[in-house]
Amino acid sequence: MEKTLKYISIQHELGMSIGLELPLQPMLRRFTKVAVRRLNLAEVRLYFLHDRQGQLALPNNIKSSVLKPYFSSTLSETVATPAALSDTFERLIGFPTDYIMQHDNTTGEYTYYYNLTNIGMISLHLYRQPIHAELLELLKPIVERLAISCQASIEHHHLLQAIDDRKRAEEVVRFQLLHDELTQLPNRRSFMRHLDELNTTYNARKLKAAVLFIDFDRFKTVNDTLGHAVGDSLLQAIAKTFIKLVRSHEMVARLSGDEFVIVLSETEQQNQSVYQIVENTLSNIQLEFSNPLQAGEHLLHITPSIGVEFFPNKSYTSEQILRHADTAMYVAKSQAPNSAVIYDRSMSVELEHRQYIEKQLQQAIKEPEQFGLLYQPQFNARGDCIGAEALVRWNGQNLSPEEFIPVAEDTGLMLELGHQILSRACHDLKQLQDESETGHVKRISVNVSALQFNQRNFISELTSIISNAEANSHLIGIEITESALVKNTDEAIKKIAALSEMGIRVSIDDFGTGYSSLAYLNRLPVNALKIDQTFVKGIAKDANNLAIVETIMALGHSIGLSVMAEGVENDADLQCLKRLGCELYQGFYFGKPMPLAMAKHSLLPNYSTADEPANP
Numbered sequence: 001m002e003k004t005l006k007y008i009s010i011q012h013e014l015g016m017s018i019g020l021e022l023p024l025q026p027m028l029r030r031f032t033k034v035a036v037r038r039l040n041l042a043e044v045r046l047y048f049l050h051d052r053q054g055q056l057a058l059p060n061n062i063k064s065s066v067l068k069p070y071f072s073s074t075l076s077e078t079v080a081t082p083a084a085l086s087d088t089f090e091r092l093i094g095f096p097t098d099y100i101m102q103h104d105n106t107t108g109e110y111t112y113y114y115n116l117t118n119i120g121m122i123s124l125h126l127y128r129q130p131i132h133a134e135l136l137e138l139l140k141p142i143v144e145r146l147a148i149s150c151q152a153s154i155e156h157h158h159l160l161q162a163i164d165d166r167k168r169a170e171e172v173v174r175f176q177l178l179h180d181e182l183t184q185l186p187n188r189r190s191f192m193r194h195l196d197e198l199n200t201t202y203n204a205r206k207l208k209a210a211v212l213f214i215d216f217d218r219f220k221t222v223n224d225t226l227g228h229a230v231g232d233s234l235l236q237a238i239a240k241t242f243i244k245l246v247r248s249h250e251m252v253a254r255l256s257g258d259e260f261v262i263v264l265s266e267t268e269q270q271n272q273s274v275y276q277i278v279e280n281t282l283s284n285i286q287l288e289f290s291n292p293l294q295a296g297e298h299l300l301h302i303t304p305s306i307g308v309e310f311f312p313n314k315s316y317t318s319e320q321i322l323r324h325a326d327t328a329m330y331v332a333k334s335q336a337p338n339s340a341v342i343y344d345r346s347m348s349v350e351l352e353h354r355q356y357i358e359k360q361l362q363q364a365i366k367e368p369e370q371f372g373l374l375y376q377p378q379f380n381a382r383g384d385c386i387g388a389e390a391l392v393r394w395n396g397q398n399l400s401p402e403e404f405i406p407v408a409e410d411t412g413l414m415l416e417l418g419h420q421i422l423s424r425a426c427h428d429l430k431q432l433q434d435e436s437e438t439g440h441v442k443r444i445s446v447n448v449s450a451l452q453f454n455q456r457n458f459i460s461e462l463t464s465i466i467s468n469a470e471a472n473s474h475l476i477g478i479e480i481t482e483s484a485l486v487k488n489t490d491e492a493i494k495k496i497a498a499l500s501e502m503g504i505r506v507s508i509d510d511f512g513t514g515y516s517s518l519a520y521l522n523r524l525p526v527n528a529l530k531i532d533q534t535f536v537k538g539i540a541k542d543a544n545n546l547a548i549v550e551t552i553m554a555l556g557h558s559i560g561l562s563v564m565a566e567g568v569e570n571d572a573d574l575q576c577l578k579r580l581g582c583e584l585y586q587g588f589y590f591g592k593p594m595p596l597a598m599a600k601h602s603l604l605p606n607y608s609t610a611d612e613p614a615n616p
Contacts, residue, residue, distance in 0.1 A: 011139070015145060022153060029071075039124065042125045043072060045069065046116075048116075049119055067085065067120065092114070100112070109125060110130045114140075116151075117150075117151055182236065183236055185253050191263075192318055194251050195211070208274040209263060209311055209312070210310045211262070211309050211322060212307070212325065213306065218303075233295040234293060239252070242285075264277045285306065286338050289302065306328075307326060308325060308341065324343040327351050357399065358411055361407060364397075374393055377590060387442040387443035388599055389446075389447070389586065391447075405449075409451055415452055418452040422446055422465050423468075423469065425476075430471045432600065432603055435604065441603060442603040443475050444475065444603075445476075445505075448478050448480050454492075492524070500525050505528070508530065511531055511532060512535055521555070530563075530565075531566065533567020537569060540570075540572040549565070565585055567587050568589045569588045
């Protein structure tokens with residue numbers, strides 16, 4: 001009777017030690033401490049099932065789980081579970097109230113294994129004598145209760161883990177929603193929220209702030225020539241540079257592509273005005289980007305164009321503030337590299353004018369008769385006309401090509417307009433061919449935009465136009481800018497080779513204003529270079545332009561190309577060009593652009609290939 005009361009006391013104390021702690025390890029620590037003391041055990045060990053990710057498993061995952069050591073009363077380092085223990089556990093599965101006893105005759109150790117509701121098992125270790133049978137029976141409900149508490153603890157752990165995982169997932173989604181994946185900077189959504197708040201609060205507090213809208217010159221060239229991976233590395237380097245240049249409370253955000261914004265602001269604790277802050281920040285940005293940035297294995301020199309708008313202003317919303325800064329940036333982009341411009345109302349007038357042009361263009365493209373061609377003769381050093389360049393004009397609109405061509409290119413309307421220009425020029429050439437008594441006609445050259453040239457079907461489209469007009473392809477010249485050759489050099493080489501096979505003469509227009517062609521110029525099967533008029537005008541008085549033209553001519557002649565100077569307007573410049581060895585000319589000094597009827601006297605005389613330098 002006394003022994004029975006003792007066993008019941010042990011059962012009661014063991015039962016009371018279970019469930020006082022919800023986390024699994026503290027609960028097991030309390031239970032095993034009582035078990036070792038009351039049962040005279042040498043050690044208590046617990047083994048639990050773990051899933052493939054190493055997390056504690058529940059009974060429904062038993063087939064895909066592995067039994068591993070989890071806790072020991074001696075706090076000894078756990079080792080891999082022997083296969084024999086796994087076999088023991090498999091024997092216990094399905095018999096939660098049974099136990100298995102093992103006795104080692106060599107060491108005298110007795111070990112009792114109990115199933116913990118198929119989530120694991122517990123082993124009790126003692127020496128010299130076994131546990132009394134009556135006590136073993138009393139331990140069964142204790143082990144069953146322990147199993148229930150362990151399962152509850154594991155389920156609680158899984159629940160907390162799921163909550164933590166969900167919180168982390170929500171944080172990731174929230175971060176992704178408000179941040180740019182590449183640079184980790186705030187994105188447009190986050191920036192506009194910040195701008196809205198600042199616009200409201202600063203208006204109430206009578207403080208000033210400013211938005212810097214930043215776009216990088218020639219970033220597209222980096223992407224096209226070195227690849228998007230290098231471009232991404234460059235964007236990350238730009239982001240780090242901006243973060244370094246602003247104060248902790250100021251925002252740097254990436255809107256898209258190579259467009260970044262910085263918000264600078266006054267604070268009530270400082271004496272510095274936002275105008276001083278902007279001035280200092282612009283100086284630091286321009287200084288920082290005067291040095292190359294490391295992008296992967298490349299050191300790249302890239303310069304920003306910056307538009308600035310100050311706020312708040314009761315008249316303007318956040319969208320308008322950003323649009324003003326964007327407009328000022330485009331003005332800065334038209335100036336020298338690394339420029340910054342502060343917005344004023346006149347810039348919006350220019351923007352509205354551009355929008356007007358775009359709207360009118362969209363309608364005019366549908367009516368080809370709205371566009372006409374003029375022809376500007378081209379001459380050799382002897383003063384003989386060798387051909388003419390076709391120049392598009394917009395009838396009934398007081399707009400120069402310099403105004404509407406960039407808009408057409410930016411909007412993609414240049415594809416249709418370019419098709420119309422090529423078609424009109426080929427039909428005019430056919431008319432000249434029909435009117436020529438000798439069959440000789442001087443060559444007509446046509447500008448082809450980069451957008452048009454880089455279309456995959458450009459060659460087939462041009463072939464179809466020439467065929468439909470029944471024009472002689474040997475009397476056609478194509479002028480393309482350096483920018484048309486940058487995007488895909490190998491493809492450009494193939495297209496130029498195809499043009500050459502058709503007998504079409506190819507020239508690089510506006511040479512000297514691009515950035516990349518010098519490196520592979522000798523690979524391009526072109527016939528001539530046209531020196532941009534910005535270098536030609538005033539060459540007789542401008543030593544810098546003189547040096548540039550001399551270099552371009554030396555380069556062209558060294559690889560067997562003809563060189564034409566465009567924009568020749570006076571005799572002084574002409575004589576200077578002749579002394580440099582220039583053989584081809586175009587400009588107002590020789591003749592202004594004129595209708596086809598007036599150009600016929602230059603284009604229809606007896607024509608001989610001797611009038612023009614031989615094609616290389």
